[in-house]
Amino acid sequence: MNEVDYQETAFQLILSAGNAKALAFKAINFSKLNKFEEAYKCLEEAEKELETVHSLQFGLIQKEAEGQKNDISVLLIHSQDHFMDSLLAKDMAKEFIQLYERMNKIEKVFGNL
Known part of the structure; x- marks a missing residue:
């Protein structure tokens, strides 16, 4: 993998991870409005974005395992930060949705307290 491909992969990681994070927060906002079907749909879309990120990350790891060493760039570190943030946002969104559902x-039983 040459430097251009490496950077392109990092940018793709950032884009998909950012999309996943945005979808997770959108899911939380839908759940605040008691729109749970829409919230879960956003989480499904976030999962698809995260599958893309995971696949890209795995490709980088696989190439390194095959002996293709790359310098660790700030861009790649940044992309990994986005990935971890989006995973956390998705997991927290699930928790928030369940909380809002409860x-x-x-x-519905006791009225607004």
Whole structure:
């Protein structure tokens, strides 16, 4: 993998991870509005973006395991930060949606407290 391909992969990682993170926060916002179907749809889309990121990352790891050494660039480190942030955002979004679903059920029974 040459330097241009390496940078392109890092940019693709950043783009897909950023999309996943944005979708996770969109899911939280939908859940605040009790739009749970839309929230879960956003999480599904976030998962697809994260599959792309994981595939790209695995490709880099596989090439290194095959002996293709690359200098670790700030760009690649930045892309990994985005990946980890998006994974955390997706996991937290799941928790928030479940919490809002519980609150919605309680409010249906007891009204707004």
